[in-house]
Amino acid sequence: MPKFINPFTDIGFKRIFGQEINKDLLIDFLNALLEGEKRVTDITFLDKEQIPLYEEDRMLIYDIYCTDQNGEQFIVEMQNKGQIHFRERAIYYLSQAVARQGERGVDWRFDLKAVYGVFFMNFRPDWTTRKLRTDIVLADRDTHEQFSDKMRYIFLELPSFTKEENECENDFERWIYVLKNMETLQRLPFKARNAVFRKLEQIVDIASLSKEDRMKYDESIKAYRDKLVVTAYAEETGWARGREEGLSEGLEKGKLEVARNMKADGFPTETIVRYTGLAPEVIERL
Numbered sequence: 001m002p003k004f005i006n007p008f009t010d011i012g013f014k015r016i017f018g019q020e021i022n023k024d025l026l027i028d029f030l031n032a033l034l035e036g037e038k039r040v041t042d043i044t045f046l047d048k049e050q051i052p053l054y055e056e057d058r059m060l061i062y063d064i065y066c067t068d069q070n071g072e073q074f075i076v077e078m079q080n081k082g083q084i085h086f087r088e089r090a091i092y093y094l095s096q097a098v099a100r101q102g103e104r105g106v107d108w109r110f111d112l113k114a115v116y117g118v119f120f121m122n123f124r125p126d127w128t129t130r131k132l133r134t135d136i137v138l139a140d141r142d143t144h145e146q147f148s149d150k151m152r153y154i155f156l157e158l159p160s161f162t163k164e165e166n167e168c169e170n171d172f173e174r175w176i177y178v179l180k181n182m183e184t185l186q187r188l189p190f191k192a193r194n195a196v197f198r199k200l201e202q203i204v205d206i207a208s209l210s211k212e213d214r215m216k217y218d219e220s221i222k223a224y225r226d227k228l229v230v231t232a233y234a235e236e237t238g239w240a241r242g243r244e245e246g247l248s249e250g251l252e253k254g255k256l257e258v259a260r261n262m263k264a265d266g267f268p269t270e271t272i273v274r275y276t277g278l279a280p281e282v283i284e285r286l
Helices: 010-017 020-033 086-099 171-184 195-204 211-237 248-264 269-276 280-285
Strands: 043-045 061-068 073-079 115-121 133-139 146-157
Touching: 010 020, 010 061, 010 195, 010 211, 020 043, 020 061, 020 171, 020 195, 073 086, 086 115, 086 146, 171 195, 248 269, 248 280, 269 280
Parallel strands: 073 115, 115 146
Antiparallel strands: 043 061, 061 073, 133 146
């Protein structure tokens, strides 16, 4: 039986990063993520409803929205499955956060605060180069000089992080290791190095949950697993084919993503063929 909660569920993710009483955990993670660039000393959680979610996202995408002491904003999301127009969705939500800063009247001079989007991806999208961190900024195409620091996208591809505990070199990697492996760990490492991990261990211990919180967590983990199973079934069998015209291209991309992930996880070609319907030669080229 797991000793620690699953951080990829709604309850788990928000228990770690979305509670005012434990906001030092999110502050520590953001500082590890942006080490050498900026330092966050305090954050204020903002109303989640400022960022509307599609109903179908609710079991697979969990978000936290906050601002720091300088008025810069952070949208932190845990995404458990790829979706069509995933990047466009990220652009849309960050653009909304920028646009909401506008003020009426002639005195406002477009004094925008930076907006950061931090996207934990518990899957491998087909547009990355199989690395943990993809950092997107607004920059000149030819010189690569940064044009503006007001929008920043940081995509964290968790399956591409393969380091073991003793190979982690900094607190950012230690955070990623703990989050990725939390549900299978019997103890949380790095407590002697950083006190925040001692506090984290207390928060994520399943035994520390109240009866009410345990019931909510159990429902959360059930919904998370059910949704993943249903979504995987739809991708692998083509159940969604014909749901509406024009989805064939998206379905093929979904099959390729499933096949690529299965191949990366060591499944034999014949098994991948059976689950995706792709030709063996297509799978071999992935």
